[in-house]
Amino acid sequence: MEDLSGIYKSYADEVKRFLICLTTNVDLAEELTQETFYQAVKSIDRYNGECKMSVWLCQIAKHTYYNHLKKEKRYSHSSVEQMMEMGLDVPSNAELPEVELARRNTFISLHREIHLLKEPYREIFLLRTSVHLSFKEIGEIFDKSENWARVTFYRAKLKLVERIQGDQDEL
Structure with missing residues (x-):
């Protein structure tokens, strides 16, 4: 667990900066940074060391952001229904x-x-x-x-x- 805490301390700012560039939204980037590290902890056994840890985490961050966009897209589709109900x-x-x-x-x-x-x-x-x-x-x-x-x-x-x-x- 101490290793994971160290990884977070070492790379959280870099991942957050990467996400700020992707999202142009600081609050969203902070939220996605947390989700990125959650996903990294879940899949730490798949990290094989072939790339830098920061690259691996930024790949997870990118996929986390894309998943967020997919959810947002679904929300915009459901908003058409909400407009009808309005x-x-x-x-x-x-x-x-x-x-x-x-x-x-x-x-x-x-x-x-x-x-x-x-x-x-x-x-x-x-x-x-x-x-x-x-x-x-x-x-x-x-x-x-x-x-x-x-x-x-x-x-x-x-x-x-x-x-x-x-x-x-x-x-």
Whole structure:
């Protein structure tokens, strides 16, 4: 355990600097540095000494960062569902008219993009988010499997995210 503590003391700053360069976010780099050393401890038996310890740790840091990006990407896909659920709720008394207007415009834009999806993506997305059917029920409607419904819904979300991000890039 003392060796691991020494490795951390020797290389933590170097790994953190590397992650700051990758992420351009100090807080995220600190978090990922901790995760990097956690992963290093879990896989220390795989370190064979063919490269410097710092290189090995930076490779783990890079993969940790890529895994973080994958999780973030998944989150952005699920945020499309959250936007649908947000709907046109009545604003709270504290909400400013500008915020409500922005929310309505976002909701309208999202619906416009949904209706531009090709079938069966549009229908499956609406059945899942608006009617709240299970994947099994959606599969039954289309005489397909539950897994087909899951995959098609996921692809519909990907297409929506691409369209929405494409619109934002044009601004």
